[in-house]
Amino acid sequence: MTLYGVGLGPGDPKLVTVRGKELMERAERVYAPGDLAAEIAGEFVPDERIEQLSFPMTRDESALRAAWEEAAEVVAPAAETGTVAFVTIGDPKIYSTFSHLERAMKEYQAVDVETVPGVSVLSAFTAAMDVTIDDGPIDVREARAGVPTDGPDQCLLLKVTDVTATHQKLTAAGYDVIYGRRLFMNDATVTTEPTSLEDDYFTVAFATRGRSA
Ligand SMILES: C[S@@+](CC[C@H](N)C(=O)[O-])C[C@H]1O[C@@H](n2cnc3c(N)ncnc32)[C@H](O)[C@@H]1O
Structure with missing residues (x-):
């Protein structure tokens, strides 16, 4: 099934795209990498469907890789059987944490990954x-x-x-x-x-x- 990387725009929920909103509403789980992303997603989906994932504030490549592999382990089971969203501030492909998750998800053949652009x-x-x-x-x-x-x-x-x-x-x-x-x-x-x-x-x-x- 599918993991959607959904761009939330710069902060105002009114700058979430129509497609981003639809995807969040459709997703069984919405994963957010921080408070702000969770807060914006919370304008569109109930809190119980949102799960925050935390990542270390470090430039240590191996610590980051390990954190993203752990995140992929959390996201993959839901993404293998349904539709899930990983939300990011701005656009998911521009200076974004989503690229790390996308890379880690390559281990999971049953999961398709798609990007929903956001206002960067x-x-x-x-x-x-x-x-x-x-x-x-x-x-x-x-x-x-x-x-x-x-x-x-x-x-x-x-x-x-x-x-x-x-x-x-x-x-x-x-x-x-x-x-x-x-x-x-x-x-x-x-x-x-x-x-x-x-x-x-x-x-x-x-x-x-x-x-x-
Ligand atoms: C890791 S980049 C993420 C960029 C994001 N993916 C995008 O497309 O907008 C984070 C940086 O983008 C800038 N940024 C993102 N949103 C912002 C906002 N609403 N106001 C000011 N700066 C912002 C800040 O410089 C912040 O440190």
């Missing part, structure tokens, strides 16, 4: 922050990978967990920066002033240089 922060940030992506290249990366110095004149950084350090690097490279924190959530903030932001995992930085005001 990669597109949603523009509306929430009232910015546009210009013609020409854009660099997208996680903040821990540093900032582009010789690269494109527009970039989007994800996982900006240390706003002060990121701001210093971006301004040193000549960028003007705007930050979006918890976009499309109840407590969303958009600001060019980094000191006003508390560090939060759900933060992006959009940086441009050489643009006229």
Whole structure:
């Protein structure tokens, strides 16, 4: 049977796609990798059908692989006989935990895996922050990978967990920066002033240089 990776969009349940909603309603079990994903899914399905799976906050490859194999062991029995959903923030194929589960599920021949795309922060940030992506290249990366110095004149950084350090690097490279924190959530903030932001995992930085005001 089928495991659907369902993208929930950036936070507002109204940005869940019609197909995502239908799949969650149809699924016998809905697995969520965190509180926020569980909360959004809870707008569409009763809590007793939602199961949270927890994963270690580590970059240790072997610990991560073990955690995902364990998650696959939990999900597979239900997916072998029915329809289940694994929900993720944004899109399941973009910088997402779903790819790890998909890989681990290859051990389970009886399970088909399908993806239901979601509204990714990669597109949603523009509306929430009232910015546009210009013609020409854009660099997208996680903040821990540093900032582009010789690269494109527009970039989007994800996982900006240390706003002060990121701001210093971006301004040193000549960028003007705007930050979006918890976009499309109840407590969303958009600001060019980094000191006003508390560090939060759900933060992006959009940086441009050489643009006229
Ligand atoms: C692991 S990536 C997941 C991206 C997701 N799969 C997507 O397609 O949007 C997580 C990072 O995306 C960014 N992000 C996702 N949703 C966000 C939101 N609603 N507001 C601000 N940043 C967000 C943050 O930088 C966060 O650290």
